[in-house]
Amino acid sequence: MAEPMGFYTDTTVCIGCKACEVACKEWNQLPSTNGGLNTLSGDSYDNTRRLDGIHWRHVKFIEQFTDDRKDGRWLLMSDVCKHCVNAPCLEVCPTGAIIRTEFDTVVIQSDTCNGCRDCIAACPFGVIEVNPASGTAQKCTLCYDRLQGGMEPACSKACPTQSIQFGTIRDLRNRAQKRVEQLHQTGEKRAYLYGADEKMLGGLNSFYLLVDKPEVYGLPPDPKMPTRNLKSGSWFSVFGALAVGLMGIINFRNRGAGEHDQEERR
Template structure:
């Protein structure tokens, strides 16, 4: 087993250049949307809009304007699969297509996936989408082929500001904690790490340094992002209870009818 690796993304130094998106497209040979004619979103300077089957990296532009538009604040965050420690997609995948690699990343084996889309219902980050061409689930592979050859993932390699950092998880966490300490020392007390501890799905191997609450970035809180298996037993117990109510009701009802027929016909009841 190789050392667990991950991404540490420092959103305070992201400049929204989208070099990570381009590098991801290029290395993974992802096709362009709409045959290359990407329409303007009309809502933002960001025209990628969201992660999709062909956009495994997406630099979110969070544009905050005052009502009179004299004040503006932009937050930027390069979004990607979080390669969760307790990955919901991996947990529910019924074909065994989604696996954990020797690098502790989460990977979809394309020849196994049959496009059932259960992983999409499970992912709390909206990461996975079905390919319009291959008709199977698609997401960031963490450049598994590059990792196997000792290379840095394409997005981290291309990032010009080192907003996206790649490395062993333990080392990245220390680096991130040091950076939070530095920002706090500079008066930016709102800086914090999202997903670096075990509160969200046991930890995210792609974790973030954020300046605003998770919901500002369109990220779920620790309460909102849950492992699917947490509700299987409670839901099953309730379904079993309903089954017992129906079975017991039928037992009583059939018995009552048999007794009524027996009384009407004045004999011991019809035989089977």
């Protein structure tokens, strides 16, 4: 297996140009929405709005303004599949369509997926959705085809500010740690890494440098594996069945002689 590969996204240098979104769409031949006509969100400069089956990259615009708009700030973050080491989508997929590649990335095989959508409910980041053209669940593949050809993914290649960096996870973590230290030295004490260690779902192979709480960026503070409820949920169901079975046995064995006699009298 090749060394684990992934993305490190430094949100502090993202300028919201959306070159990554365009590059992703071009390389992966993803359709435009609304037949190519503009669909404006109406309440934001961001008109993509979210990741889905035909938007595998999305630059989030977090626009924080006071009511009189005298004060405000922009947070920009290019969002993508996190390629979790312990991937919730891969865990629940009933068809085996979701696989881990030799680059330690997570890919949905579109020719195997049957569109059951269990992975959509399982992904704690809301990354996956159905591509209406294929009827299957789709998301970022970390450009698996480009990686196999020795190229870097289209989005990081297109990023003009190196907000999206591609490389081996080991190398990216070192780079990211240095960047956090640099930001701390220059006074930006809030800078920290999200998902860069094993604590979060075994590590996110696409991790982030953030300067505010994860929730502000629309990221879950504590994402978990779906199977956390499997054992307890199953046992409670068994208890439920035992209780129902017992109620059935008691009622059918000892059916209340009174009711029976009454019935016979009729």
